[in-house]
Each structure stands twice: as structure tokens, then as C-alpha cells.
Amino acid sequence: MKLENFDLQDLKARIEQHFAAGADAIGNDDALGSFIELRSALESGLLRAAEPDSAAPTGWRVNAWVKRGILLGFRLGKLTDQSIRGVMPASLFGHHPHITFIDKDTYPARTFLPEEGVRIVPGGSSVRSGAFVARGVVIMPPAYINAGAYVDEGTMVDSHALVGSCAQIGKRVHLSAAAQIGGVLEPVNASPVIIEDDVLVGGNTGVYEGTVVRRGAVLAAGTILTRGTPVYDVVDSTILKATAETPLIIPERAVVVPGSRAVTAGYGKQMGLSVYTPVIVKYRDDKTDLSTTLEDLLR
Numbered sequence: 178m179k180l181e182n183f184d185l186q187d188l189k190a191r192i193e194q195h196f197a198a199g200a201d202a203i204g205n206d207d208a209l210g211s212f213i214e215l216r217s218a219l220e221s222g223l224l225r226a227a228e229p230d231s232a233a234p235t236g237w238r239v240n241a242w243v244k245r246g247i248l249l250g251f252r253l254g255k256l257t258d259q260s261i262r263g264v265m266p267a268s269l270f271g272h273h274p275h276i277t278f279i280d281k282d283t284y285p286a287r288t289f290l291p292e293e294g295v296r297i298v299p300g301g302s303s304v305r306s307g308a309f310v311a312r313g314v315v316i317m318p319p320a321y322i323n324a325g326a327y328v329d330e331g332t333m334v335d336s337h338a339l340v341g342s343c344a345q346i347g348k349r350v351h352l353s354a355a356a357q358i359g360g361v362l363e364p365v366n367a368s369p370v371i372i373e374d375d376v377l378v379g380g381n382t383g384v385y386e387g388t389v390v391r392r393g394a395v396l397a398a399g400t401i402l403t404r405g406t407p408v409y410d411v412v413d414s415t416i417l418k419a420t421a422e423t424p425l426i427i428p429e430r431a432v433v434v435p436g437s438r439a440v441t442a443g444y445g446k447q448m449g450l451s452v453y454t455p456v457i458v459k460y461r462d463d464k465t466d467l468s469t470t471l472e473d474l475l476r
């Protein structure tokens with residue numbers, strides 16, 4: 178695709194038309210061509226599934242038509258053999274040895290060149306086509322970045338981290354080992370998970386269901402955030418929750434740690450149970466900056 182000829186409104190109209198056609202779009206060359214254009218625009222960072230918008234209540238606007246375009250790609254794709262051949266010794270197998278990959282032909286794994294400035298440390302990571310990965314991103318193996326995701330400059334995607342479909346990750350974010358950033362394609366107007374600039378997402382964390390983590394926040398290891406998770410802010414004496422209209426939003430520079438709270442009614446109380454709850458214990462200070470200065474020397 179020639180990005181200099183990129184006509185956003187024209188592409189949007191074609192994507193909407195082919196998406197609305199349902200199964201009739203399968204086998205239509207213009208539908209496939211439109212999807213491939215969309216996919217290239219996503220990979221170049223020109224188009225995003227969600228983007229900053231100061232007029233929106235969360236500060237982010239979801240581009241539902243882009244998500245429809247991503248879904249169109251799944252509809253149009255055919256399962257193909259994308260196996261890597263010749264990497265295992267024939268003597269072990271007695272047949273054509275290869276590592277098997279079978280997926281839709283519209284979503285092969287992305288390839289990169291050194292000039293793109295993305296470090297993909299050897300050992301089993303995969304970036305699906307339709308994902309944007311900026312210069313200076315480091316991907317430790319194994320990690321997976323799904324279609325429609327956006328990973329901005331200088332971010333670290335550590336081992337066993339997942340960046341789900343359409344998730345938006347800011348600049349200089351640290352996604353620690355085993356951090357799971359959930360994806361969302363449907364419903365198409367649902368906001369994806371958004372991690373703003375300079376956030377530390379600790380090891381073994383999970384951020385799901387459209388949660389927005391504002392810039393500079395810190396999620397301690399083991400924190401899980403969903404639409405249904407109330408977050409107790411013991412600094413400002415408030416409880417943060419998602420509503421029908423807005424997702425859970427973690428404030429700027431909040432330091433969130435995994436905690437628990439007592440069940441206060443019924444059988445749960447009788448049995449002395451408590452439930453998991455994340456707690457904002459403080460807002461980032463010099464000590465947090467020290468604790469979160471991770472392996473810069475390794476970059």
C-alpha cells in the first residue's frame with residue numbers, strides 16, 4: 178500500500194460497506210484490498226483502534242470502524258499453513274520436519290527489519306499483522322502482540338507478556354514478565370485496555386475489559402483489574418469503579434497493590450472470608466521511582 182495516497186474517509190466507507198455485506202464479502206477482491214490497506218495503516222501507526230481525544234470522557238476515542246475492519250479480516254481469511262520448515266533435523270522425524278502454524282491468511286505473523294529499531298530477542302515471540310510496534314520497543318521471549326494493538330516508543334514487553342487485540346500501550350511503559358493486557362474486539366464500540374505513558378505494569382498483573390491506566394501509574398506485581406473490580410484509594414478515601422458508560426480508570430501516578438477486604442455480610446462474613454481488592458496505597462514518589470528503575474542498562 179502507498180501510504181502517501183492514504184485516504185482515510187474512502188477507506189472507512191469501503192470497510193463499512195464490506196463489513197455490512199457479511200458473508201457476501203468473502204471472495205470480493207475490493208473487500209480484501211480494503212482490509213489489507215487497513216492492516217498496513219495499522220502497522221504503520223497511521224490508524225489506531227483507539228486514540229487520544231481530549232473531548233472524550235476517558236480521554237480516548239474508540240474507532241469502531243477500525244475494529245470492524247479488523248473483524249472483516251478474520252471473516253475474509255482462509256486457514257493456511259504458515260509453518261516454518263527446515264528448522265528441525267530430518268533425522269529425528271522421517272518426514273518433512275517443521276514447526277506447525279495454521280492461521281488465517283489475512284493475519285500472518287509480522288516481520289521486521291533491523292532499521293525499524295524494534296528488538297525482538299530470539300526465542301518464540303510473535304507480533305501479529307495489524308499490530309503497530311514503535312521504534313525502541315524491546316520484546317523479550319516469549320511474548321505475543323495481537324492484531325490492532327499499538328505499542329509506543331521505548332516500551333518493554335517482557336517474557337510471557339500478552340498485549341491483546343486493540344490494546345493501546347504508551348511510551349516507556351514496562352510490561353513486566355507475565356503481564357496480561359486483555360484485548361477486546363467485540364462489541365466494536367467497547368474501549369480496549371489503555372496503558373498510558375510511563376506506566377509500570379508489574380509482574381503477573383492482569384488488566385482487562387477496557388481499563389484505562391493513566392500516565393505514570395504503577396501496578397504492583399500481582400494486581401488484577403477488570404470492569405468489576407472496585408479499587409480502594411486509601412489516599413483520597415474513595416472507591417474507584419467502572420460504570421455503565423466508563424471503564425475502570427486508574428489515576429495518574431497512582432501506586433496500586435493487590436490487597437483484600439473482609440466480606441461484611443451473610444455466609445461469607447460468618448466464615449471470615451475476604452475478597453481480593455486492589456488498593457491505591459500512595460501516589461508515586463521518589464521511592465517508587467527508585468523501585469521502578471528497572472534494567473535500563475540492559476536496553
Ligand SMILES: CC(C)(COP(=O)(O)OP(=O)(O)OC[C@H]1O[C@@H](n2cnc3c(N)ncnc32)[C@H](O)[C@@H]1OP(=O)(O)O)[C@@H](O)C(=O)NCCC(=O)NCCS
Pocket residue numbers: 335353354378379380381395396397398432433434435458459462464465466468469
Ligand atoms: C509497587 C512497587 C513498585 C513498590 O513501590 P514503592 O513506591 O517502593 O512502595 P513502598 O515500598 O513505599 O510501599 C508502599 C506501601 O505499599 C505496600 N506495598 C508495596 N508493594 C506491595 C506489593 N507488591 N504488594 C502489597 N503491598 C505492597 C508496602 O508495604 C507499603 O505499605 P505500608 O506503607 O503500609 O508499609 C513494588 O512493590 C512492585 O510491585 N514492583 C514491581 C515488581 C515487578 O513486577 N518487577 C518486574 C520484574 S519483570
